Amino acid sequence: MAKQLPYTTMKEIFARFHAAEPEPKGELEHVNAFTLVVAVALSAQATDAGVNKATRSLFKVADTPQKMLALGEEGVTEHIKTIGLFRQKAKNVIKLSRIIVEEYGGEVPSSRAALQSLPGVGRKTANVVLNMWFRQPAQAVDTHIFRVGNRTGIAPGKDVVAVERAIEDNVPAEYLLHAHHWLILHGRYICVARKPKCGACLIRDLCPYEDKTA
Numbered sequence: 001m002a003k004q005l006p007y008t009t010m011k012e013i014f015a016r017f018h019a020a021e022p023e024p025k026g027e028l029e030h031v032n033a034f035t036l037v038v039a040v041a042l043s044a045q046a047t048d049a050g051v052n053k054a055t056r057s058l059f060k061v062a063d064t065p066q067k068m069l070a071l072g073e074e075g076v077t078e079h080i081k082t083i084g085l086f087r088q089k090a091k092n093v094i095k096l097s098r099i100i101v102e103e104y105g106g107e108v109p110s111s112r113a114a115l116q117s118l119p120g121v122g123r124k125t126a127n128v129v130l131n132m133w134f135r136q137p138a139q140a141v142d143t144h145i146f147r148v149g150n151r152t153g154i155a156p157g158k159d160v161v162a163v164e165r166a167i168e169d170n171v172p173a174e175y176l177l178h179a180h181h182w183l184i185l186h187g188r189y190i191c192v193a194r195k196p197k198c199g200a201c202l203i204r205d206l207c208p209y210e211d212k213t214a
């Protein structure tokens with residue numbers, strides 16, 4: 001685990017991420033808050049590309065909790081059976097749709113506690129929805145962010161909650177909203193797990209990682 005980088009280095013790193021991509025976007029396709037919740041819930045242990053392939057047909061027929069309930073568990077299962085854990089996920093999609101209709105008037109709730117009370121929605125999913133839809137600076141730490149945070153010293157921590165705190169505490173405030181996407185995309189495409197692409201990395205000169213590649 002690298003040491004936490006100093007503030008001036010953090011500022012320079014995020015200024016570069018910002019200059020390269022001022023409005024970074026997540027890659028999960030969605031058309032409203034409800035479809036975002038469903039897409040993120042389906043993405044546990046699955047790739048965004050795999051989820052998008054399944055949800056393109058699912059959201060054509062069910063883009064609201066009411067339509068999802070009308071489709072039913074079997075109908076949902078048919079659309080998502082290429083995704084891992086699809087049976088449990090189909091159950092959760094139906095249960096969370098029912099709760100959104102019955103308890104929240106058909107609207108996705110905007111508090112972390114309410115989001116996390118939905119079946120299949122954990123802390124990470126809630127943070128993604130808060131960040132992407134409600135534009136709160138919530139940090140969802142996935143495997144990419146955990147690796148990048150620890151490898152570079154941008155956000156070191158022994159578990160995902162510690163990394164989440166390190167981001168919140170150390171990323172300059174003006175960059176906090178988009179920090180999640182910049183770090184995820186950096187980890188997914190440049191600072192990859194086995195052989196990071198250090199030669200193509202825009203923060204190479206600021207990164208203390210000792211085993212950089214050429």
Ligand code: SF4
Nearest residue numbers: 191196198201207209
């Ligand atoms: S220099 Fe290499 S290890 Fe450091 S952030 Fe860039 S890709 Fe990752």
